[in-house]
Amino acid sequence: MNVLCERILKDGKVYPGHILKVDGFLNHQIDVELLENIADLTYEYFKSEGITKVLTIEASGIAIATVVSQRFGVPLLFAKKSKTKNIAGDVYKTSVQSYTHDTVYDVIVSKEYISSDDRILIVDDFLAMGNALMGLIDLTEQAGATVGGICIAIEKGFQEGGRKIRAAGYNLYSLAVIDEMTDDGKITFR
């Protein structure tokens, strides 16, 4: 059992409806030392993949992706959730269905920062239905870049995202795969 699984058991909180709160160390308050441990494990797993850039999506994936980028020594690119006046023209765009907020939103990256020479490591904090991840894969492939790997902190193994992504042939590494969460708070890892 790695440091993230141990921390989830220690400080994670399970609420009815398969909601796992990791607000104390992963996606509101953040334990940056834990992120460094996550980045080390991620580097060990993907170090031979020739990664040239890390791609994530705002907002809660940015902290993990920052430390992973640092570990790989490559730039970080984060996809933005809507078009602001601070991003001009030429962007790749995709649509993502949000499970948490029950809406659809557009996600963009500037064409300038991703090219067919890139081998992209996609990083995010959570994987459930896989919609955000499919969006990031779509953006990568629109650019003609290669998905060198996908790293997720916490995968909800009882939802279909992980199965779908693996079936499509992507190299998906989830540090903590939760196979079961009961309403009384018991967590079972794969």
Added chain:
Amino acid sequence: MNVLCERILKDGKVYPGHILKVDGFLNHQIDVELLENIADLTYEYFKSEGITKVLTIEASGIAIATVVSQRFGVPLLFAKKSKTKNIAGDVYKTSVQSYTHDTVYDVIVSKEYISSDDRILIVDDFLAMGNALMGLIDLTEQAGATVGGICIAIEKGFQEGGRKIRAAGYNLYSLAVIDEMTDDGKITFR
């Protein structure tokens, strides 16, 4: 002239209407090594302030704040822009006027993660009118915590935020203060 000012001159792009694009290294694609240099300068400036926690606001401040937290060896807390179902009850809340998007939004932090014992270092990427920063100061002071310092990557010195924050007595450290940007792209630092 520090590394951030040098980088702005090299890779920043000025557009009419006092818009500075630093998308290539600071807030879309991110040069994590540059962030480490920013974190080192920030640590030098605030190392005697007894900082216990770094506070920022999603989304584009998170990457800088992550590396600053790492440098100080303290947790990072990022204020969230709206209440999602993944954050329960007890939060401090404030309202922020967005200059970029011309809207008002609520910003929250969980009461659980900020207390009167904390000395908070507030970190953000940009300071213009100071609205987001005033929101973060308000959240800190609602919790009875102390603002130990404020670190900004780029301050638009020709807008009123910095003057207002300094006049209120806060210890504000901006790595790059831009006093003038002309429509033909010339940047003058303070």
